[in-house]
Amino acid sequence: MxxxxxxxxxxxxxxxxxxxxxxxSAAEIRVTEVRSDGRTIIPFYEFGFTHTGILELNVSGISLSDPSTDIDLSQLGFFLSTRDAWIHVLQQLQELDITCALQSSLVKLVYSFDQLNNPNPNPSGLSIPRSSAFGAVFSQSEPGQYTLVFANCLPRLRVSMSVRSAMYNVDPRTGRRAYLSVxxxxxxxxxxxxxxxxxxxxxxxxxxxxxxxxxxxxxxxxxxxxxxxxxxxxxxxxxxxxxxxxxxxxxxxxxxxxxxxxxxxxxxxxxxxxxxxxxxxxxxxxxxxxxxxxxxxxxxxxxxxxxxxxxxxxxxxxxxxxxxxxxxxxxxxxxxxxxxxxxxxxxxxxxxxxxxxxxxxxxxxxxxxxxxxxxxxxxxxxxxxxxxxxxxxxxxxxxxxxxxxxxxxxxxxxxxxxxxxxxxxxxxxxxxxxxxxxxxxxxxxxxxxxxxx
CATH class of the missing domain: 1.20.1070 (Rhopdopsin 7-helix transmembrane proteins)
Incomplete structure (x- = not known):
C-alpha cells in the first residue's frame, strides 16, 4: 500500500x-449545561418507563435574561411527553387551543418555574430567581417512551441552567433500580x-x-x-x-x-x-x-x-x-x-x-x-x-x-x-x-x- x-x-x-x-457519556444519569438558550422547546433525553418509573430532576444555576422584572414564570418548566402526545400538542398550539405546551393536559408536568421564589433584579439586567436551584422527583405510573422536555413560552427570553436528570425503573419485588430503558x-x-x-x-x-x-x-x-x-x-x-x-x-x-x-x-x-x-x-x-x-x-x-x-x-x-x-x-x-x-x-x-x-x-x-x-x-x-x-x-x-x-x-x-x-x-x-x-x-x-x- x-x-x-x-x-x-x-x-x-x-x-x-x-x-x-x-x-x-453520563449514560442514563446525565448532566447538561444550557447556556443562554432562547429556544421555545429544548428536548433532553428519551427513556422507556414501566409502571414504576422514576425521574429525578435537579436544576441549578438558573439564570433568565430579560430587562423587565414582570415575568410569568409559569411559562417556563419541564415536562414529559410521548411522541404521539407531542403531535397532538403541536396541533393544539396551531389551533390556538393553548399558548404554551405546559398548558396541555396531554403532557406530564414535572416542574414549572412559578414554584420558585419571585425574581430579584440585579444591575446587570439579569432576572434571577432568589431560589436559583430546585430538585424534583416525579413518579411515572403510565408505561411508555417519554422524552424530558424544557418549555420556554416567553419570547426573546434566554435561559441558562445546569440540568441533572436520572431516569430509571424500580423493580417492585426487589426495589432495585434499572437505569436502562425498558x-x-x-x-x-x-x-x-x-x-x-x-x-x-x-x-x-x-x-x-x-x-x-x-x-x-x-x-x-x-x-x-x-x-x-x-x-x-x-x-x-x-x-x-x-x-x-x-x-x-x-x-x-x-x-x-x-x-x-x-x-x-x-x-x-x-x-x-x-x-x-x-x-x-x-x-x-x-x-x-x-x-x-x-x-x-x-x-x-x-x-x-x-x-x-x-x-x-x-x-x-x-x-x-x-x-x-x-x-x-x-x-x-x-x-x-x-x-x-x-x-x-x-x-x-x-x-x-x-x-x-x-x-x-x-x-x-x-x-x-x-x-x-x-x-x-x-x-x-x-x-x-x-x-x-x-x-x-x-x-x-x-x-x-x-x-x-x-x-x-x-x-x-x-x-x-x-x-x-x-x-x-x-x-x-x-x-x-x-x-x-x-x-x-x-x-x-x-x-x-x-x-x-
Whole structure:
C-alpha cells in the first residue's frame, strides 16, 4: 500500500486519541449545561418507563435574561411527553387551543418555574430567581417512551441552567433500580451472547488457518483481526450497558467501546475494499485507484466515528444535534457506496480477461464469486442501514432491542459468508478448477454476456 507502516500506525493512534478526547457519556444519569438558550422547546433525553418509573430532576444555576422584572414564570418548566402526545400538542398550539405546551393536559408536568421564589433584579439586567436551584422527583405510573422536555413560552427570553436528570425503573419485588430503558434492558445479555458467538467464530477461523497454513494469504489473517475487533467491541458494549443498568454510569467502558468501535469500523470497510480489489487473492499489490478508495474510505470512517461520539455525547438538546446526525448519515452512506467500486472494477476486469487471455473458465469462476459478493454487500448495506432503521421506527418501545438483534445477526451472517467464500482452501473453485469444470464454465461464458451491472 502507499501508506508506510509507521505512518499508518501513527494515523490510527491519532484517530484513537481524537475519539478518546471526547468526554465520556453520563449514560442514563446525565448532566447538561444550557447556556443562554432562547429556544421555545429544548428536548433532553428519551427513556422507556414501566409502571414504576422514576425521574429525578435537579436544576441549578438558573439564570433568565430579560430587562423587565414582570415575568410569568409559569411559562417556563419541564415536562414529559410521548411522541404521539407531542403531535397532538403541536396541533393544539396551531389551533390556538393553548399558548404554551405546559398548558396541555396531554403532557406530564414535572416542574414549572412559578414554584420558585419571585425574581430579584440585579444591575446587570439579569432576572434571577432568589431560589436559583430546585430538585424534583416525579413518579411515572403510565408505561411508555417519554422524552424530558424544557418549555420556554416567553419570547426573546434566554435561559441558562445546569440540568441533572436520572431516569430509571424500580423493580417492585426487589426495589432495585434499572437505569436502562425498558426496551434496552436485554442488551447486556444480548451483547454478551454475540461476543461468545464471535469468539467462537474467531477460534474456528484460527483452527482453519492452522490447518490450511500453506493456502492462507495475508488477507486471511486480516479477516481474523476484524473478527477479534468485533468480538472485543461487543464485550465492551456488554460491560458498558451492564454498568449503566446497575449504576447509571458507564465507568469508562464507553471509552473502550468507542475505541474498538472505531477500529472495527475502519477494518471492516478496509477488508471489503481489499477483497473487492482482489488484493492478496489475485495479486499482491493495489492499483492507484484502489489506493485512492482506501484513502477516501478510511478518513471518512474516522469522521463518521467522531460524529457518532459527538451525537452520543451531546444528546438532542444540543443545537447542532440534527446537523451532526445528518453528517454522520451522509458520511456513512458515502463509505458504503465507495466500497462497492472496487468490486465493480474487479468484475469488469474479470469479464474482459475472460474474453482475451484464454483462461475463460478460471476467470468466469472468479467473476461468479465476485458477483455473489457484490450482491451480498449490497444486501448487507441495505439491511443494516434501511431495514434496521425501519424496525426502530415501527417497533414498540418495549422491543427496541429487536432492531439491534436484527442488525447484529445480519452482520454475523455477512462475516460468515465472507469467511466461507474466501476461505484458505487449496481446492477452492475460486483458485483451481479441473478440466470438466473448465469446459462447463466455457459454455456458461456464452450466457454470462447477458449479465449487466
Amino acid at each position: 502507499a501508506i508506510s507502516r509507521g505512518s499508518g500506525v501513527a494515523f490510527i493512534l491519532l484517530a484513537v486519541a481524537l475519539v478518546a478526547s471526547f468526554r465520556p 426496551g434496552a434492558a436485554a442488551l447486556p445479555l444480548i451483547y454478551f451472547l454475540l461476543f461468545l458467538a464471535y469468539a467462537a467464530l474467531a477460534a474456528g477461523w484460527v483452527a482453519v488457518l492452522l490447518r490450511k497454513r500453506r493456502a492462507a494469504f495475508r488477507i486471511h489473517y486480516f479477516m481474523l483481526a476484524v473478527v477479534v475487533l468485533k468480538a472485543l467491541n461487543l464485550l465492551c458494549e456488554a460491560e458498558d450497558k451492564s454498568y449503566i443498568e446497575r449504576t447509571g454510569s458507564a465507568h469508562g467502558w464507553d471509552v473502550l467501546f468507542y475505541i474498538f468501535s472505531f477500529l472495527k469500523g475502519i477494518s471492516l470497510f478496509t477488508l471489503i475494499v481489499l477483497i473487492g480489489t482482489g488484493w492478496s487473492f489475485l495479486k499482491p499489490y493495489l492499483q492507484d485507484r484502489d489506493k485512492k478508495v482506501l484513502m477516501v474510505v478510511i478518513p471518512l470512517q474516522v469522521v463518521a466515528n467522531i460524529a457518532q461520539v459527538a451525537i452520543d455525547e451531546s444528546g438532542p438538546y444540543a443545537r447542532d444535534w440534527v446537523t451532526w446526525k445528518q453528517v454522520f448519515l451522509l458520511v456513512d452512506v458515502v463509505c458504503c457506496c465507495a466500497v462497492l467500486f472496487p468490486i465493480v472494477w474487479s468484475i469488469k476486469n474479470l469479464r474482459e480477461a475472460a474474453r482475451t487471455d484464454g483462461k475463460a473458465a478460471v476467470n468466469l469462476m472468479k467473476l461468479t464469486l465476485f458477483r455473489q459478493y457484490y450482491v451480498v454487500v449490497i444486501c448487507y448495506i441495505y439491511f443494516t442501514r434501511v431495514v434496521v432503521y425501519a424496525l426502530v421506527t415501527i417497533t414498540s418501545y418495549r422491543y427496541l432491542w429487536t432492531s439491534i438483534v436484527a442488525g447484529e445477526i445480519a452482520t454475523l451472517a455477512f462475516y460468515i459468508f465472507t469467511g466461507y467464500k474466501f476461505r484458505p482452501e487449496v481446492h477452492n473453485p475460486y483458485f483451481v478448477i479441473d478440466d470438466e469444470e473448465e469446459e462447463a464454465a466455457a459454455e456458461a461464458l456464452k450466457l454470462d454476456d447477458e449479465f449487466e451491472l
